[in-house]
Amino acid sequence: MSTIGKPLIAGLFAGMSMLGMAVAHAAAPDMTAEEKEAAKKIYFERCAGCHGVLRKGATGKNLEPHWEKTEDGKKIEGGTLKLGTKRLENIIAFGTEGGMVNYDDILTAEEINLMARYIQHTPDIPPEFSLQDMKDSWNLIVPVAERPKKQMNKVNLQNVFAITLRDAGKLALVDGDTHEIWKILDTGYAVHISRLSASGRYVYTVGRDGLTTIIDMWYPEPTTVATVRLGSDARSVDVSKFKGYEDKYLIGGTYWPPQYSIMDGETLEPMKVVSTRGQTVDGEYHPEPRVASIVASHIKPEWVVNVKETGQIMLVDYTDIKNLKTTTIESAKFLHDGGWDASHRYFMVAANASNKVAAVDTKTGKLAALIDTAKIPHPGRGANFVHPQFGPVWSTGHLGDDVVSLISTPSDESKYAKYKEHNWKVVQELKMPGAGNLFVKTHPKSKHFWADAPMNPEREVAESVYVFDMNDLSKAPTQLNVAKDSGLPESKAIRRAVQPEYNKAGDEVWISLWGGKTDQSAIVIYDDKTLKLKRVITDPAVVTPTGKFNVFNTMNDVY
Ligand code: DHE
Numbered sequence: 001m002s003t004i005g006k007p008l009i010a011g012l013f014a015g016m017s018m019l020g021m022a023v024a025h026a027a028a029p030d031m032t033a034e035e036k037e038a039a040k041k042i043y044f045e046r047c048a049g050c051h052g053v054l055r056k057g058a059t060g061k062n063l064e065p066h067w068e069k070t071e072d073g074k075k076i077e078g079g080t081l082k083l084g085t086k087r088l089e090n091i092i093a094f095g096t097e098g099g100m101v102n103y104d105d106i107l108t109a110e111e112i113n114l115m116a117r118y119i120q121h122t123p124d125i126p127p128e129f130s131l132q133d134m135k136d137s138w139n140l141i142v143p144v145a146e147r148p149k150k151q152m153n154k155v156n157l158q159n160v161f162a163i164t165l166r167d168a169g170k171l172a173l174v175d176g177d178t179h180e181i182w183k184i185l186d187t188g189y190a191v192h193i194s195r196l197s198a199s200g201r202y203v204y205t206v207g208r209d210g211l212t213t214i215i216d217m218w219y220p221e222p223t224t225v226a227t228v229r230l231g232s233d234a235r236s237v238d239v240s241k242f243k244g245y246e247d248k249y250l251i252g253g254t255y256w257p258p259q260y261s262i263m264d265g266e267t268l269e270p271m272k273v274v275s276t277r278g279q280t281v282d283g284e285y286h287p288e289p290r291v292a293s294i295v296a297s298h299i300k301p302e303w304v305v306n307v308k309e310t311g312q313i314m315l316v317d318y319t320d321i322k323n324l325k326t327t328t329i330e331s332a333k334f335l336h337d338g339g340w341d342a343s344h345r346y347f348m349v350a351a352n353a354s355n356k357v358a359a360v361d362t363k364t365g366k367l368a369a370l371i372d373t374a375k376i377p378h379p380g381r382g383a384n385f386v387h388p389q390f391g392p393v394w395s396t397g398h399l400g401d402d403v404v405s406l407i408s409t410p411s412d413e414s415k416y417a418k419y420k421e422h423n424w425k426v427v428q429e430l431k432m433p434g435a436g437n438l439f440v441k442t443h444p445k446s447k448h449f450w451a452d453a454p455m456n457p458e459r460e461v462a463e464s465v466y467v468f469d470m471n472d473l474s475k476a477p478t479q480l481n482v483a484k485d486s487g488l489p490e491s492k493a494i495r496r497a498v499q500p501e502y503n504k505a506g507d508e509v510w511i512s513l514w515g516g517k518t519d520q521s522a523i524v525i526y527d528d529k530t531l532k533l534k535r536v537i538t539d540p541a542v543v544t545p546t547g548k549f550n551v552f553n554t555m556n557d558v559y
Contacts, residue, residue: 027081027120028065028117028120028122029085029120031114031117031118035114036118036121038111038114039114039115040118040124042107042111042114043115043119044233047060047115047119048255048256049208049233049235051063052255052309053123053124053125054288056287056309058290058308058334058353059334059336059376060099060100061098061100062078063119065079065120066078066079066081066082067079080119081120085116088119088120089112089116092107092112092116093112095457099435101455105493126232126256126257127232128257129229129230129231129254129259129273131261131270131272131273134228134230135269135270137228138227138228138268138269138270139226140267140268141225141226141227142226144266147216147218147219148216150218151201151217151218153217153220153221155175155177155182155217156175156176157200157201157217157551158200158504158551159175159176159504159505159552160173160182160217160550160551161173161174161176161510161548162194162196162203162205162548162551162554163512163545164190164191164193164194164205164547164548165184165541165542165543166190166191166514166543166545166546167517167543169186169188169189169191169207170184170185170186170187171184171187171191171203171213172541172545173185173203173217173222174537176503176504179535179537181537181539181541181542182222183221185213185222185224187205187211187213188207188210188211188213189207189208189209189211190207191205191207191208192206192207192208193205193236193547193549194547194549194554195237196551196555197246197265198239198296199247200555201216201217201218202247202265203215203549203551204250205237206230206237208233209229209232209233210230210231210232210233210254211227211229212229212234212237212252212263213226214226214266214268226267226268227268228263228268228269228270230253231254231256231261232257233254234252234253234255235291235293236252236292236293236294237251237252237253238251238296239265240296240301240303241296241297241298242296242298242299242300242301245301245318249263249271249318250263250264250268251294251303251305251316253290253293253305254291256288256290258276258277258287258288258289258307259275259276260274260294260305261273262318272321274316276289276290276310278310278312279310279312280309280310280312280333281311281330281331281332281333282333286310288309289307289310291306291308292307292308292349293335293336293338293349294306295338295339298340299344299362300315300317300362300363301319302318302362303318304347304349304360306335306338308333308334308335308336309333311332311333311334311335312328312329312330313328313331313347313349313360313367314328315327315362327365329366330367331349331360331367331370332351332354332356332358333351333353333354335350335352335358336349336350336351337349337350337378337380338350338357338379339379339380339381339394340381340557341410342384342394342411343392343410345362345363346360346362346368346409347359348382348394348396348409350377352376352378352399355373355374355375355376355377355400357396357405357407358371359371359407369423369424371407372426373405373426374401374405374429375398375401376399376401377397377399378396378398378399378438378439379395379397379440380438380440380441380499381557381559382440382559383440383441384559385449385470386416387408387470388470388473390422390428391408391411391416391422392408392410393408393428394406394407394409395407395440397432397437397440397451397452398435398437399435399436399455400435402432403429403430403432404432404437404451404468406426406428407424407425407427408423408424408425408427430449430477431476432451432453432466433453433456433466433479435455435456436453436456436461437453437455438453438454438455439498439499439500440452441500441501442502442559443502443553444558445506445507446470446506447469447471448468448509448531449467449469449470450465450467450468450509451477451500452465452466452499452511454497455496459494462494462497463481463483463494463496463497463513464479464481464483465480465482465500465511466478467480467531480526482495482511482513482524483497483513485524485536486513486522486536486538487536488513488536489520491515491519493516495513495514495516495519495521496514497511497512497513497514497524498511498514498546499511499546499547501553502550502553502559504550504551504552504553506558507527508526508528509525509526509528510523510524510525510548511525512545512546512547512548516544520538520540521543522536522538522542522545523537523542524537
């Protein structure tokens, strides 16, 4: 964990105990205060993302001690108390067919028992985080006037990769031309994503602990120039990209508290916080509608903000931050990740636990379609290509099914007019060796389509990536065993091959080999044309690499 992140997380948890005291349920198993503190930390780091801080469920199941709901006119009840410690221990240790992963290789038997007991208690409610709290956390390390006036290094910035070193709480900037690690910087805990300023000069990261950093790549070596905290649990940031607003604003979304924040794009000075609490598309109040993906429009001065539990998609107009205008579009519940179609007009976002993809027309500010898909779509940002039979398609893999879905998207180009009848339909499902896909990727210059499967329970599948030939999609994909190709010694924990990412030229694909915290991990680079291994970047500092963001492709939404 980074030195920036550690004391702040500890501080937030201290606040949690004071403001949101856990009330022990009468029948919940006993726990000491120390056990509760330890369990609270594990819950935040490992469980809250899927189940929610209030444990009302989203991608994961509801984990309240007791719940009741009405389905088809019938009242049903459930809860962790009903399941009891033994059953909960088994679920945590071995996972479920519903998509819960096994934790027996991540947590010790004692920790599994601790968590099984903890979730039978009433959830802890962490403190709110106000604009004033953000301002108090703001650290402007180098004012804009004191930063370089021009690029002070010779690195080809557009081909740099920002790589999350998850459990180290660090970010590696790797030179995409030389494959050398340029610099490793401290960030928030488990940086979730990096995004690029519209100019390509600044890298923004957001940690799971809400710490946001801005890194200036114009220095001789990349330098963190400001940090700010958004809340206590976060996943997304993006910049203002519309002409005239380049590098002007940054927006960040939090899981806790459920809100989004707007900051100055170069200094991170906090400007505004907007809560997302409210009604779901089903008309129920939700106290914890978390902000999932956020993306900046290229065609309007707007961000698309996807609110997970309510299923509401907000188009936030940033031309007047004081008098903020938002358009709220109803879609489907449990919005998660997504990306643009090839025209950059439609934003395609997975409503993952609803098994749907929502397409937002950012030109008209309306929902264009809600598309039924296979179980638990998880696109990352998705991948666009021209299908030989169906024309332009955007694609998503699935966590819960062994397919990749190809969805036909509209185009203004007359040569694609003949495909109109297919628009917003799943036109083909590509067969994968199993479920557990997280990310798909291709590039306009490539004929290959890459899909990973890191959440598959089979080692062989989770450690491989699968490459389809887009000229002949009837062929089975080529399996590349990334763990074997890395040449690293075998390890006890599965080394998950995750998130294919292209270089700027579109001729190399970089894969993270995400090992255990004490294992040697690596970035494995393949030649996209020949599918031959090109380079393995490994170093003791390359700890648990996950997301990789090529500067040019991220700036321009090339995927
Ligand atoms: Fe992610 C994207 C949330 C687990 C790696 N992840 C996203 C986005 C969200 C999200 C909302 C979209 C951000 C955007 O575009 O603005 N992720 C969550 C979760 O809630 C979840 C399920 C559980 C959690 O507690 O975080 C989760 N994610 C993971 C992982 O386990 C991964 C593999 C490793 C990690 O770092 O924890 C992981 N998520 C990623 C990556 C992206 C991402 C690499 C960006 C993909 C891209 O190409 O843009």
